Amino acid sequence: MRDLLIPILVLSPMAGGALALILRGRAARSALVALSAAALVFAAVALASNGLMRYTPGPLTTIDWNRVVLAADVVLLGWFLALAWTRRHPGAFSLALLQAVGFAFLEIRYGERLRVTQGFVVDWLAIAMVLLVSILGSAIALYAIPYMDEHERHHPGVPSRQPRFFALILVFLGAMNGLALSNNLYWTYLFWEITTLCCVLLIAHDGTAEAVASSNRALWMNLVGGCAFLAAILMLAHAQPIGEAMAIDRLVGGPTPYLVPVALLCLAGFTKSAQLPFQGWLLGAMVAPTPVSALLHSSTMVKAGVYLVIRCAPAMQDTGLTNVVALAGAFTFVATAMVAISQRNAKRVLAYSTISNLGLIIACAGLNTAMAVSAAVMLLLFHAVSKALLFLAAGAIEQRIGSREIERMEGLVLRMPWTTALTVLGVLTMLLPPFGVLVSKWAALESAAREPAAMVLFVLGSAFTVLFWVRWIGRLMAVEPGREPEMTEQMPALFRWTMGSVAALAVLLSLLVTQVMQRFVAPVVASYLQVGSEGFRATVADLESRIGSFPVLGLALSLLIAVALAVILASGRRAPTVPYLCGEPPAEGAELAPLGPGDRPAPVRVSGTYLERFFAEERHAAWMTVGGVLLTAAMLGVAAL
Amino acid sequence: MSTPEIAIRLFAAVLLAPIAGMLLVGLDRRISARLQGRVGPPVTQPFYDLVKLLAKQGDTTSRFQTACLALYLASNVVSLAMVFLGQDLLVMLFVVAFGAVAYIVGGFSAKSPYSQLGTQREMLQLLTYEPLLIFLAVGIYLRTGSFLAADVLRLERPLLPELPVFALTLVVVYCIKLRKSPFDIAASAHHGHQEVVRGPLSEVAGPSLALVELAHWYELPLLLSIAALLWATPLWAGVLLGLACLLASIVVDNVAARLTWSWMLRFGWAVAVPASIANLLYLYATRGGGS
Amino acid sequence: MNLIQKARMKSPWILHFNAGSCNGCDIEILSCLTPVYDIERFGAVNVGNPKHADVLLVTGPVNRRNERVLRNLYDQMLDPKIVVAVGTCASSGGVFQNCYNCMGGVDKVIPVDVYVPGCAAKPETIIEGLILGLEKLAKMPSKPKKGAQPAEART
C-alpha cells in the first residue's frame, strides 16, 4: 500500500486527465474529476500519516523510468517549440530552442550521470506541499465543474473546450505532486516544465487575443526559468562526476560548493513565483477562468517557485547569496503590495497580493534562520488556503455580476450574502490575528528584526497590505443605513460545498497553528538547518520563540468572546432610518439621492479610494522592473564570486 | 507569573485602566477648554456622555457596524490587557490593528457620503501610524533583545535616551489616534469640531456610539503605556512621559490647523517614517544590549 | 434623580438648524460656545449630526423648502430628544409671519418643547431655554414615545 501512494499521487490524476480527453461527456468528466479528487485526498492523507519515507519506482515492465522521463522531456520540449512557432513568438521560440539544445547536450554529454536511482524522498516539507496540492487542488477542480458550465455559457466555443480544460487541470495536479516529491533535479525538471505547459495552455483557454498574449508572456517568462533550471542541472552534471549528482537531499543538505547552480535554481523559482521583474506573467494570467487562477496562480503552481527556494535555503546558508535572495523577496513584497493599492480589479488585487506574499516567503527563506524558515513554511501553507478561498469567491462573484471591478461589487452583501461572508472571512484570515497568515507574518517580522533592510521593508509592506484588503471588504459591505441584508442566496451546490470546506479549512488550520507548527514546520526546520529548538516552540497555548511569543489560544478565545459579545450587542432591534445627507431626506425610491435643484434627485456617488496619484502602476513599473533585474543580476553575480 | 498576579493585572487592565482613561479623556477636554480661555466640562463628563448614550432609544446603527464597533472595543481591551500582562509587543500591535480594521470596515459598511469619506481618511491614518508603532516595537527589541513587554520592565536603564525619535513619533501617533489637529481629518474627537460629520461614526447612534466612547477609555491608557515602555524604570517616570506626550498632543491640537490627508500621508512617510528608520539604524550600528 | 436622568441633564449634545433665519439668532447660539458663555461647562456640545444629537436648536420661521429637511433631521434624532425654538421667528414666524413661503414657526412642522423669545434671542435666554428643555428631557420615559407631543414649556 505504502508503495502505491506516490504513483497514485502522481500518475492517477494524469491518467484521469488523459481519460477526460477521451470520454467527452459531462457526466463522465465530472465522475473522473470526483474520482481523481477522492484518490488524491486519500493518498495525500495516507502519505502524511505514514510520515517520512523513500521510494523509487521499479521498472515499468522492462523499461527503466529514466527512459520514460527522457521521452517525456523530449515531447515536452518539442511541444514548447511547436507552441512558440505556431504563436509566432520569436523570443519564446529562441528560449525553447536554447532549452532543447541544452537538453540535447546534457543527454549526449552526461547522459549516464543523470540516471536516477533514488526517485522520491518524502520529508515534511514535501508532505505539506502534497497536502496542499491534493486537498486544495481537489476542491478547486470540483468547483470548476459548475464554474466551467457557466463559463461556457458566457464564452460559447464550438466544440466545447472543457475536456481539454479538465485534462490539463488533472495532469497539472499530478505534476505538482511529482514536483513536490521528486528527489532528483532531473525529474523535478520534467514536472516543472509540465506545470509550465499546463499553465500556458490554460491561460490561453478562452482563445481571445488578450488570453493568447498573456499566455505568450507566461510562456517566455517561464521558459527563462526553465533555461535557468536546465543550466543548473548542466553545471551540476559537469561539476560532479559521480552519479546521484542531482539528488536534492544531497545537494541542499547543507552548505554547498555549487552556489551558482543554487542561484540559478532560485532564479527559476523567481520566474515561477512571478517575482520582480517577472511579475508580468502572473498579472496577465488573470484572464484565465478563475479556477485556473485559484489553482495555478495562487495556491499551488506559483508555490512551486518558493518551494524550490525554501529547498535551496540550507545550501546557501551564511553566504552573500542568501542575503540577496532575502532582499529580492522583501523588495517584491513591498513594491507589489504598494501597487496593489491602486488596483480596481479584484483579481489583479489578488494577483499582486499573491506575488507580494510569495516575495515575503522568499525573503524569509533568504533570511535563512530557523525562525525565518519556519515563517516561510507557515506562510506557504496558510497563504495557499486563504488565497484559494478568495479566488473561489471572486470567481463566484464574477459569474454572478459579470465583472471583476471592485467598485461594481459595492453592497454585494445584499445580493450575495454568503459569498460575501466567505470573501470577508478569507480576507480576515489573511489579515488579522489570530489567523495563520498573520501568525506567519509575525514570525517573519520577528525573524527579520536583526536585519535592518528586510525589517524595514517588511514593516512598510505590511502597512500597504492592510489598505487594499480593507478597502475591498469595505466596498463589499457598503449598504445604505436602514437596510439589512437577508441571508439567502442561490448558488450551485458544488460552489457551496467547495467554498465552505476551504473556508472551514482556513479557520481550522489557523486555530491549530501550534499543531501545524509542531507537525509540519518544526520537523522541516530541524531536518533542514540541523538545529534544535532555535525556531519556534509550540506549546498548547502559545507559539514561542527566543524573543517573543504569540498567545494563539488566548487570542482565539478572546476573539470568540468578542464575536459572541458583538453578536449579542448587534442583535437588538433596529429603528428605521435614512442616511445622513446634510439633512435632506433621500428621494423616494432612489438610493442615496437627496432632492437637488428643481426638486429633482441629485444622486450621490460614493466609491473607494485607489490613491492612483501615489500608487498607480505606471508610476512605479519602471523602477520595479529595474530593481528586480538588478537584484536578480546581483543574485547570480554574488553566487559567481 | 502566578495566577493571582495575572488576575490582578487583568483586573487592572479591564476595570481600573478605563476609569483612569475616562478621567484622562475628561482632563483632555478640560485642558483644551483652558487653552481656549474657557472653563470646560467637569472631568467626569465622559462618564455622563456614556450613560446618556447607552440610555438612548431606537438605535439606528446597522447591525454589522455595531458588531464591528464591539470588536473595536474588544481589541482595545485585549491589547491593553496584553501590555499589562507583559505580552509580545508586536502581537499587541497586531491586535490594535485588528481594532482599527474593524472600525474602518464598520465605517465602510454604512453607505453614506460622510461615512465613506471619513473612513477612507481613517484608512490613510492607519497607513500613517501603523509603521511608526511597529518601528517602535522593533526599536525596543533592539535594546532589550526581546519583544516581550515584560522584559522591558527588567531593564536597568531607561530606553528613551537611545530611542529619542520614538517619543516624537509617538506624539504623532497620539495626535492621529486621539483624532487631534492637524490629523483629525477623519473625525474630530474635539467636541465641537465637525470634520466630515464625524466620518466613520456618521451613521452610528446611541448605544453603538457608546461603544466607541468606551473604547476611547481603553485607548488612552494603552497609548500611555506604550509611551511608558520608553522609560520603564521607574515606571512612574514612564507614566509621566506618557502624560507629557498626551499634553504635547493637546497643545499641538490647539495650536495647529487641520491639514489634508495627502499632507498627513506625506508627513508620515517622508518625515516620521524616515526619522524612525534613522533611529533604528543608529540602534543597529551601536548594537549593544540584547542577545 | 436617577443616574440616567442625571446623565441626560449633564450631557446635552446639540444640533443647530437654521430654518430660514436672518442669522441673528444663529450668531447668538454660536456665541454660547465662546469663552464668554462656554456652554461646554454644562457638557453641551455642538454636534454636526442629528444621529448624535439630543437637542435640536432651530432658528428661523421654517419655509417650504426647508420644511422637509427639518422634519427629516428631527426623525433622524434618537429618542429621547427635545426641540428648542430659538428666537421669535422660530417660535411664531416673527417678522416673517404670513409670508407666502413661510410655515410660521417650528411647531407647525415638528413638536416644540421650549420656545426662546427674543429678536435676536440673547445667549443667556438660549442657555436658560436649553436648561428648561433638559429638565423635560431628563423626565422623559425610557420607552420610545408614540406620535407627536404638544408644546409645553415656555420661558
Ligand code: SF4
Ligand atoms: S428672531 Fe429676529 S434675529 Fe432671530 S432669526 Fe428671526 S429675525 Fe433674525
